[in-house]
Amino acid sequence: xxxxxxxxxxxxxxxxxxxxxxxxxxxxxxxxxxxxxxxxxxxxxxxxxxxxxxxxxxxxxxxxxxxxxxxxxxxxxxxxxxxxxxxxxxxxxxxxxxxxxxxxxxxxxxxxxxxxxxxxxxxxxxxxxxxxxxxxxxxxxxxxxxxxxxxxxxxxxxxxxxxxxxxxxxxxxxxxxxxxxxxxxxxxxxxxxxxxxxxxxxxxxxxxxxxxxxxxxxxxxxxxxxxxxxxxxxxxxxxxxxxxxxxxxxxxxxxxxxxxxxxxxxxxxxxxxxxxxxxxxxxxxxxxxxxxxxxxxxxxxxxxxxxxxxxxxxxxxxxxxxxxxxxxxxxxxxxxxxxxxxxxxxxxxxxxxxxxxxxxxxxxxxxxxxxxxxxxxxxxxxxxxxxxxxxxxxxxxxxxxxxxxxxxxxxxxxxxxxxxxxxxxxxxx
Numbered sequence: 094x095x096x097x098x099x100x101x102x103x104x105x106x107x108x109x110x111x112x113x114x115x116x117x118x119x120x121x122x123x124x125x126x127x128x129x130x131x132x133x134x135x136x137x138x139x140x141x142x143x144x145x146x147x148x149x150x151x152x153x154x155x156x157x158x159x160x161x162x163x164x165x166x167x168x169x170x171x172x173x174x175x176x177x178x179x180x181x182x183x184x185x186x187x188x189x190x191x192x193x194x195x196x197x198x199x200x201x202x203x204x205x206x207x208x209x210x211x212x213x214x215x216x217x218x219x220x221x222x223x224x225x226x227x228x229x230x231x232x233x234x235x236x237x238x239x240x241x242x243x244x245x246x247x248x249x250x251x252x253x254x255x256x257x258x259x260x261x262x263x264x265x266x267x268x269x270x271x272x273x274x275x276x277x278x279x280x281x282x283x284x285x286x287x288x289x290x291x292x293x294x295x296x297x298x299x300x301x302x303x304x305x306x307x308x309x310x311x312x313x314x315x316x317x318x319x320x321x322x323x324x325x326x327x328x329x330x331x332x333x334x335x336x337x338x339x340x341x342x343x344x345x346x347x348x349x350x351x352x353x354x355x356x357x358x359x360x361x362x363x364x365x366x367x368x369x370x371x372x373x374x375x376x377x378x379x380x381x382x383x384x385x386x387x388x389x390x391x392x393x394x395x396x397x398x399x400x401x402x403x404x405x406x407x408x409x410x411x412x413x414x415x416x417x418x419x420x421x422x423x424x425x426x427x428x429x430x431x432x433x434x435x436x437x438x439x440x441x442x443x444x445x446x447x448x449x450x451x452x453x454x455x456x457x458x459x460x461x462x463x464x465x466x467x468x469x470x471x472x473x474x475x476x477x478x479x480x481x482x483x484x485x486x487x488x489x490x491x492x493x494x495x496x497x498x499x500x501x502x503x504x505x506x507x508x509x510x511x512x513x514x515x516x517x518x519x520x521x522x
Contacts (some may be wrong), residue, residue: 144310208232324351380419421452
């Protein structure tokens, strides 16, 4: 059989419909890491005009920036005024601008210009260190679609209430202490609103939150009514939460609470974290601390001392709690003290608890425990039965799949670097 050499020409090349090209490119983009996907999109743009038209919007949608490629992107999206280069509309494709890995590579004026150029499409912005100022904030206020803002790379002091559409905010280190202590009198008189009205998720990075009960009370009462998730990260110790537990304010709108403390404590009262948040359904706390859900009382008689549990001094944990995440700490990678009794108390005292996530390296099952005592399989069975009963009685606000019910051992956390990946998990809206 004679083999004929095939030479592609304009007449015999098969063109794929735009819908098929979009499916192929979307698959390439979603199945690879962000950096690899950017290389793939760049290669797709070089295939043909049709591939370029389909891939170019994904190439610039969430550019992976580094000190090496930032200058080229800046020249493309925002050429100098005296340059012969003209705007070609690529800035309208940028939806997620992560400058978290940059510092002195950009200038304050350049950062402001990039935000201004992408204002029609920008949804997520991670501010760089050093090269972000009030001029950039003015540009951000003009971004009509901005929803997520990360200011954790440096110290900033801004009035954020003008960012009307903002729903996710990550503040810089110790911004809460500095901002509220300086504006204490103004906040007490309730003459100003410092938070965007549509905010649903707030992350604070406070290493030393040694504030008074009055200051915490003002902070909690000033939170937006639509705020659902509150995260307190990088805390040095648990001392501020003893103060939080004494405030009179209650924040019923918070359903997700995340606490990260670097110092390891042998024991700490779980209710000191949750007291102002009665409707919490999901909590993330350090796994390196042994949590107390009841108070111990030392009783004495004429001959000896005995230890009993007091159910009246400290209230029960949140009755709506459904998910408990015990988070691994990078400061204590070899911790190994989570025991079955620590998990059992949560299962017994939280009537709606359905899931517990435990770091695999931290899980320590004592071999010398009583054979008649409950083990992990028994606890899983209790949680599965509870989920079935809650679904039958329609107690829970959401139907949790049975595959998501039980005690799960999570893998060791890996450092994903800086920028958008580290600050929050991006989800397309």
